[in-house]
Amino acid sequence: MERDQILQVVLKHMRRNLQDLEGREVDPSQPMSHYGASSLDIVEVVNASMRELKVRVPRTQLAGLKNIDGLVDAFLRARTPGA
């Protein structure tokens, strides 16, 4: 799966879970909190993305990522073992 496809999955779940993202451009170099996501929101977006992408990785490895790009990179690494 291309990196951009992973990003689109994450953005889709962000729009489903966060209010006021309708029609707004999301900058993936920003953290989710920049768009008003609480800890519960972030974890739900991550969970939903993991389910859709069929990624199995200890979630604790996803804590403290700097921004949305960091999450996408983590999912990409999980889906391409050895990369």
Add this chain to the structure above:
Amino acid sequence: MKVGIEKLGLYAGRLVADARAIASARGADPEQFRRQVMVETRAVVPPWEDAVTLAVNAARTVLTPEDARDVELVIAATESAPDLGKPLSSWVHRYCELPAECFGFEVKSACYAGVAAMKAAALWVRSGLRPGKKALVVSADYTWRSDEGGVHAGGGGCGVAMLVSADPRVLELELDRTGYWASEVADVFRPTTRDEVTDAELSLYAYLDALDGAFDAFERATGEVDYLADFARHVYHAPVPGMTLLAHRAMLARAGVTDEDRVREHFEASVRPGLRLGGRLGTAYGASNFVSLLGHLTGARGPAAGDRLSFFAYGSGSQGEFYSARVGPEAVERARSLGLDEALASRRPVTVDDFDRAERARDASDGRPDYTVDRAAVPGAYEDQYEGQGLLVLEGVRQFRRRYAWS
């Protein structure tokens, strides 16, 4: 041999604060807080209460002198202990007037401690070495030290107490139907007697990893589980009640249910009823599983005797356990006889300012060798809610020795 909870009581304190008002005072959206965190009001633990008083006041809602005579084991679970060496169980032993022929200890394991204590007691009863003898298990905690930003909207404090025996009229444990998950992580911890360090995001991730891992282990122990059919209700550890929706959604996804409407419907039927008390208390720490159990039992439509419930317990640091248990023959009746809704409704409201001031007063004296508790720290509260009520209260500390009295 049947083993489990014969009696279960909850002491939520006598004072309450509007959690949404606190959220608003901290610059958060109160409606979003209510909807997502699912807390309306939270307990206020005044300076004359601590883990000892919460534990003893909970025990005294259920323990009779006859019960006390049968107790040979007392386990106190807490992460809010007033002393690093002297166990909380020692004060519980004294103020519950337990027999001298008794053994007791304190358990510390973040929010897992209450379930750990219950399990240890149940296994002791199950051993059959002391027929007829019972265990008193208490779990008591409160939010420690407000940070510079003031008290937390989702914080709380309470005590639960249970009699564990071979006569499980409230909850019959299925000791062979359990799965564990242990993994070291620094998500939430109390490195000093006054500081609580929280990495909320990391903790939620650790919780969900533990839920996955513990349930995997549960299925290895019991065989394949039909998650929607096998359990009448579900109880998930609730650092805040809103977390249980994330947990339940994750478990339903494992069972192949991802349609959000169906998830919500199932959540409303099988999880939400358990949150009815927690939403008025705030965080219950190690008592969480038991607060949720009481929520299910005291609701308009309680589970039936014999119904199987699932429980997920989680403690930061971390430890998870997924276990099942059956509703006892007198569970609903005993839970309703506690009068919990009336007790919660009769609490005295405390303003955000008074609460902040009381917490600063506690912070100023905690850990000092000599102080007298200021009953005026929350104006009017002691006279209104404690005076003449026969509750255990902390009077003060002299040369580090804690002095308690009956109010």
